Amino acid sequence: xVLTPSTMMPLGRPAPDFTxxxxxxxxxxxxxxxxxxxxxxxxxxxxxxxYVKHIADGLARFGREYQEKGLAMVGIMSNDVDNHPEDAPxxxxxxxxxxxxxxxxxxxxxxxxxxxxxxxxxxxFFLFDGDRKLVYRGQFDDARPSLDVPVTGxxxxxxxxxxxxxxxxxxxxxxxxxxxxxxxxxxxxxWFG
Numbered sequence: 767x768v769l770t771p772s773t774m775m776p777l778g779r780p781a782p783d784f785t786x787x788x789x790x791x792x793x794x795x796x797x798x799x800x801x802x803x804x805x806x807x808x809x810x811x812x813x814x815x816x817y818v819k820h821i822a823d824g825l826a827r828f829g830r831e832y833q834e835k836g837l838a839m840v841g842i843m844s845n846d847v848d849n850h851p852e853d854a855p856x857x858x859x860x861x862x863x864x865x866x867x868x869x870x871x872x873x874x875x876x877x878x879x880x881x882x883x884x885x886x887x888x889x890x891f892f893l894f895d896g897d898r899k900l901v902y903r904g905q906f907d908d909a910r911p912s913l914d915v916p917v918t919g920x921x922x923x924x925x926x927x928x929x930x931x932x933x934x935x936x937x938x939x940x941x942x943x944x945x946x947x948x949x950x951x952x953x954x955x956x957w958f959g
Contacts, residue, residue, distance in 0.1 A: 770887040770946035774903055777937060781806060781898040782882035786842065786872035789855035790862040795840060795870045797898075803838035804896045805929040807922075810880060810947065811841045811871065812888035813861045814852040816911045817944030821889065824917035825906065826865045832926055839869040844880035845888075845948040853948075880947055881955050887944040891922055895929050902929075904939035 785796040800806050809825070811818050818825075829839050847854040855873050862871050874880055883892055893902035902925035909917040925935040949955070 769943050771941040771943045772890045772903060773884040773886045774939070774941055775884045775892070775900060777900050777903070779900045781808070781892070781894045781900065782879065784842070784872075784874075784879045784882075786874055786879065787855075788870045788872055790859040790871060793870075795872055800838035800840075804836050805838065805926065806894045806898065807832075807837055807839040807926070808883065808892040808894070809839070809841045810883070810885040810888055810890040811843055812845050812850075812853055812945060812948075813843070813857050814850060815888045815945035818888050820911045821906050821909060821917050821919075822861075822865050824909075824919055825889070826867050828906075828919045828922065829867060829869045832923075832930075833868055835926075835930055837926055837930065841867065841869055841871040842874050842879060842885075843871065844874040844877050844885065846877075846950040846953075847875075848950075850948050877947070877950060877953055884955070885947055887942060887946055889944055890942050890947075893922070893925050893929060893935070901925065902935045902939060903942075905942040908940075910943070 845853045895901045906922050907918050907920045909915045928935040
């Protein structure tokens, strides 16, 4: 298990567009579906990653709580499913059900959305304000599978509370870290070693 940090995309960058399928419902979800939301959280996830598994139940609770506060939230899975079939769309639908995710969990088959967001790892978090400018790209909290630290979502909660309260989150942000996105052969982005 190699720990990969997020790329820390520059703050203020506009949210890249996406339109992706949602395996759990068969619907298609676009970023424009959330135009009226005061904030949008985009999270790159994977079913099999130990770092995602470690926070998944906490992320599900976070999603339920913050969607009630007005946060729009989507999960995106961009891994190469030919080499990682445990991340395939039917398994994504199973994950939504077993974890109780209340946010759409979308499939980025081409991996172009992950590239547009400069996503590097799972989990990787991108929080945008009402103008869809990036205000937070960092960790959920300090919890890791190898650490005896409770999963609280503290870092992300603070950033979301700031945005939903009309404040700018602190620019002091700790990178997320986890499994690298499993790029298709020949599809590696420039930041992937």
